[in-house]
Amino acid sequence: MKNNTRADILKSAKENDVRYIRLQFTDMLGTVKNVEIPINNLEKALANEVMFDGSSIQGFVRIDEADMYLYPDLSTWLILEWETTPSAAGKVARLICDIYTTSHVPFEGDPRFILKRNLAELKKLGYDKFNVGVEPEFFLFKLDEHGKPTMEFSDLGGYFDLAPIDGSEDVRRDIVLELEKMNFEMEVSHHEVAYGQHEINFHFDNALEACDNIQTFKILVKNVARRHGYHATFMPKPVQGINGSGMHTNCSISDVEGNNLFYDPNTENQLSQTALRFIAGVMKHAQEFALVTNPTVNSYKRLVPGYEAPCYISWSDANRSTMIRIPAARGKATRVEVRSVDPSANPYLAMSALLAAGLDGIRSEIDGISPIKKNLFKMSEQERKRLGIRNLPESLREAIENFSNSTMMKEAIGEILWSKLIEAKTKEWDEYKMKVTQWELDKYLPII
Numbered sequence: 460m461k462n463n464t465r466a467d468i469l470k471s472a473k474e475n476d477v478r479y480i481r482l483q484f485t486d487m488l489g490t491v492k493n494v495e496i497p498i499n500n501l502e503k504a505l506a507n508e509v510m511f512d513g514s515s516i517q518g519f520v521r522i523d524e525a526d527m528y529l530y531p532d533l534s535t536w537l538i539l540e541w542e543t544t545p546s547a548a549g550k551v552a553r554l555i556c557d558i559y560t561t562s563h564v565p566f567e568g569d570p571r572f573i574l575k576r577n578l579a580e581l582k583k584l585g586y587d588k589f590n591v592g593v594e595p596e597f598f599l600f601k602l603d604e605h606g607k608p609t610m611e612f613s614d615l616g617g618y619f620d621l622a623p624i625d626g627s628e629d630v631r632r633d634i635v636l637e638l639e640k641m642n643f644e645m646e647v648s649h650h651e652v653a654y655g656q657h658e659i660n661f662h663f664d665n666a667l668e669a670c671d672n673i674q675t676f677k678i679l680v681k682n683v684a685r686r687h688g689y690h691a692t693f694m695p696k697p698v699q700g701i702n703g704s705g706m707h708t709n710c711s712i713s714d715v716e717g718n719n720l721f722y723d724p725n726t727e728n729q730l731s732q733t734a735l736r737f738i739a740g741v742m743k744h745a746q747e748f749a750l751v752t753n754p755t756v757n758s759y760k761r762l763v764p765g766y767e768a769p770c771y772i773s774w775s776d777a778n779r780s781t782m783i784r785i786p787a788a789r790g791k792a793t794r795v796e797v798r799s800v801d802p803s804a805n806p807y808l809a810m811s812a813l814l815a816a817g818l819d820g821i822r823s824e825i826d827g828i829s830p831i832k833k834n835l836f837k838m839s840e841q842e843r844k845r846l847g848i849r850n851l852p853e854s855l856r857e858a859i860e861n862f863s864n865s866t867m868m869k870e871a872i873g874e875i876l877w878s879k880l881i882e883a884k885t886k887e888w889d890e891y892k893m894k895v896t897q898w899e900l901d902k903y904l905p906i907i
Contacts, residue, residue, distance in 0.1 A: 463533040465505045471552075472501060475538055478549030482509060482529045483674070484556045485570050487876060487883065488754070489805030491674050493553070494529060504531055504554065513558070513566075527566060529556040535671055540640045541682055555671050568875040570807035574667055577811040577871060580818060587715045589814050592646075592663040592794070593673060595802045596704035597680060598697055599627050599655045599689040608690035610698070612655030630687045631657055634680055643672065652767070653701040663709070666814065670806040673706075677802075693802035695753070696760040703761030703768055706802040709786070709794040710813060712737070722793035728776050728830075729789045733821060738774050738783055738795055739828045740820020741813060745772045745782065745799070747865035748812035749851055750858040750884060751872070752800040756891045759854050761801060764836045769798045772849045773831040780835040782851065799851060808872055815871035855888050 463471075471477070480501055481493040494511050496504055503509060513527035531554035542551040558569035565572045581589055599613035613627045631648045638645060644662035651658050659680075661672060677693060684691035696703035711721045712733065721734035753762065761768045767779065774783035784796045795817075800809055835843065852858040859881060862868055869877045 461534050461536070463536050465502075465533065468505065468533060468536050468554075469501065471536065471538070472498060475552075476549045477538065477552045479551045480504065481539070481551065481553040482531060482556050483553050484529065484558055485674060485805065485807060487568070487570065487805065487879060489570075489803070489808070491678060498549075504529070505533070507531070507559070507563075526561050528559040528561070528563065530559050531556050534668075537641055537675070541637045541679055553675075555674075567873050568879065570805055570811075570876070571667070571670070573872050573876065574670060574807040574811045576873075577814050578666060581712070581814065584818065584821070585714075586712050586720065587717075588713045589666040589810070590663050590711045590713060590719075590794075591666045591669040591810055592660070592709040593669065593800075593806075594658055594660045594705070594707040594709075595673065595676065595693065596651055596656060596658045596706065597691050597693050597802065598653070598704060599630060599657065599684055599691055600697075602685070602688050602690055606685075608692070613689050614650075615654050616650045627655065627657065627689070630684060630689060631659065633687070634659060634683045637679055637683060638676070641675070643676075651702070651704075653698070656702065656704065663711075666810045670810055673806040695755065695758045695801040695803055697757075699760075702766045704802055705761070705768060705798060706800045706804065708797045708800045708809070708813065710737075710797065710817070711794045712817075719791050719793050721795065722790055724789075728785070729793065730776075730785065732826075734793070734795060735828070736820045736823075736825055737817035738820070739825035740817045740823070741783060741795070741797060742772050742774065742828060743820060743825065744812075744816035744865070744867050746849065746852060746858075746861045747868050748816055748862070748871075749799070750855075750862035750880065751808045751812045751868070752797075752804050753852075753858065754805070754884065755803050756855045756887065758801050758803060759852065759858070762799065762851055762853070770851055771835045771843060772851060773835060774828070775830045775832065778831055778834070781831050808876075811871055812868065815867060819867060855884060855891070859884050859888060 478498050479495055481495050482504060483491055483493045486492055507528055507530045509529045510526050511529060512525045535555035538550055538552045557571055558566040560566050578589060600608050601611040601613060603609050635645050635648050646660040646662060648659040680691045711719050713719055721731055723729060723731035762770050764770055769782040773781040775781040776785040782799050784798060786794060786796055797813060852861060863881050
């Protein structure tokens with residue numbers, strides 16, 4: 460994160476021939492929105508004087524209190540190299556903004572503010588940073604002659620395949636190159652299990668910067684894919700019968716000296732008591748925060764047995780059938796990998812939920828939750844019940860019910876967004892309930 464000043468940004472804009480600036484923010488559902496301004500309005504934006512109509516944004520304010528301010532976070536100044544073409548007149552840059560009311564106080568329903576508030580709770584407990592690294596997966600489908608997405612895969616590759624089987628290698632490479640131009644620290648990119656499915660991972664960051672990076676990453680992936688004639692989708696389960704896309708989220712907590720507080724070399728598995736209690740808190744509240752980490756009807760078509768996605772609330776140091784896994788690396792790299800999160804999630808809300816749940820486990824001093832060594836997918840329901848293993852929600856409806864009854868989630872994301880999210884997702888479920896699907900027609904029309 461750069462400690463830019465207003466002078467730094469004005470200088471950078473001039474030196475790089477920036478002509479337009481996108482003032483970006485994220486709505487309740489995780490969609491990136493923006494107000495674009497010409498360069499001559501940059502000083503006005505840096506003075507927090509740009510307003511917009513908040514009543515037009517889902518999850519924000521009512522029509523009778525519509526005016527809201529965009530407060531740019533100066534550390535997020537970024538020149539969007541992928542938007543520059545040989546014929547373009549100047550470059551485009553972006554600033555990620557926090558939302559303020561007309562009283563010039565933070566808007567409590569702003570997802571980015573919600574994460575900041577949860578990070579402040581972390582500091583109250585004497586910790587410093589919530590470190591996050593994500594593994595977002597996505598599919599590439601071919602575009603038709605009208606530029607509309609088809610369901611034809613970009614390639615027929617599989618896990619870790621190379622060209623020519625992996626026909627999308629050049630797209631992935633271009634995405635990584637564009638990210639590196641913007642100083643993203645890339646970890647690895649590779650073909651995933653399903654046809655046309657890919658994964659690109661970037662470096663651990665503090666949670667706020669990680670979420671900003673996720674939002675930038677999604678936009679860039681879609682733009683580069685379209686340049687190659689493909690549509691990129693972060694939909695969790697676009698195709699029945701094959702693996703869906705997750706966004707495994709790796710978490711750790713550090714102190715002011717940078718020590719990883721999840722690591723303890725003196726325990727059997729080298730996990731600290733803090734780590735174990737964090738895991739216990741995440742497991743305790745997993746059913747409650749699923750609406751945030753898995754927010755769509757489609758999310759629950761990924762969380763089914765047989766496709767490597769977790770269905771059961773449990774943890775292990777190696778077992779990939781559990782919801783939480785502990786990767787083998789230790790020392791500063793010790794981390795908790797939450798495997799249930801999917802890429803349709805609003806990252807600011809998802810990280811807020813994981814952090815709030817984990818901190819509750821630490822505060823409550825929850826101990827004694829044992830790791831699961833066996834393959835959960837091969838156990839019967841009775842065996843899992845004997846071990847006290849609960850299921851993740853099986854539908855959006857079930858997730859809404861759990862979320863609605865969660866005091867923890869109401870406190871974690873605030874009453875404003877908590878109630879608006881319930882309203883929006885209930886409407887989404889009701890729309891889905893009334894939909895007559897092709898499956899129903901195929902199943903019942905010939906015989907009834």
